[in-house]
Amino acid sequence: MSTTTDEEERQLQRLKAAIHHTVGRLCQSLGENHQMEFSRPVIAAITETTFRQCDVFAKDLEAFARHAKRSTVSMEDVKLAARRSTALYNFIQSKSEEIASANQEQRDKKKSGVKRKNKDTEAEAME
């Protein structure tokens, strides 16, 4: 990444700090469950690996979206990024279905909400 500006670099550092925080909490809760302890260098190394893996994922996702002649990365692209491991693919597939059905539910709720509002205003108009 030779073309990153100072501002981008600062933003990346902040995001890395956010990842470090989450990785730290995750490792701590996992360690507590097994009466074991993760040393600080391990947490830093997992953070760094996750950060770089994210870079790889991002470039893959971008390429998949472009191949489908889109400029927005969709869930289909993420599913494709998880193709190497069957267990991971199945997990991501079920999660994507969960997200899609949650969205559908929200849309239905909104729709019925609007309908009710319309009825309310109609009733008010009748009065």
Add this chain to the structure above:
Amino acid sequence: MAENSSTELSFKKETVSKLLTLFFREERTRVSADAALLMTEMLYVFVEEAAQRTMKQAESEDCDKMDIEHFEKILPQLLLDF
């Protein structure tokens, strides 16, 4: 979506979305909200897997503190699996 206790510890959607956007080569590439949410799940699995495998490695060496050498041993296979 059914949020279980493990996803509460997971990454924020905004963080993942920003991170991906910064890593893209082209500026006009965007991430949909659903895709960002799905990526948080993916990264959660990645970190969880890294931590679990490190723990298993330390256990097999009869250590109760996970150190960098344990992580180093599981790293190649971890990267091959993702």
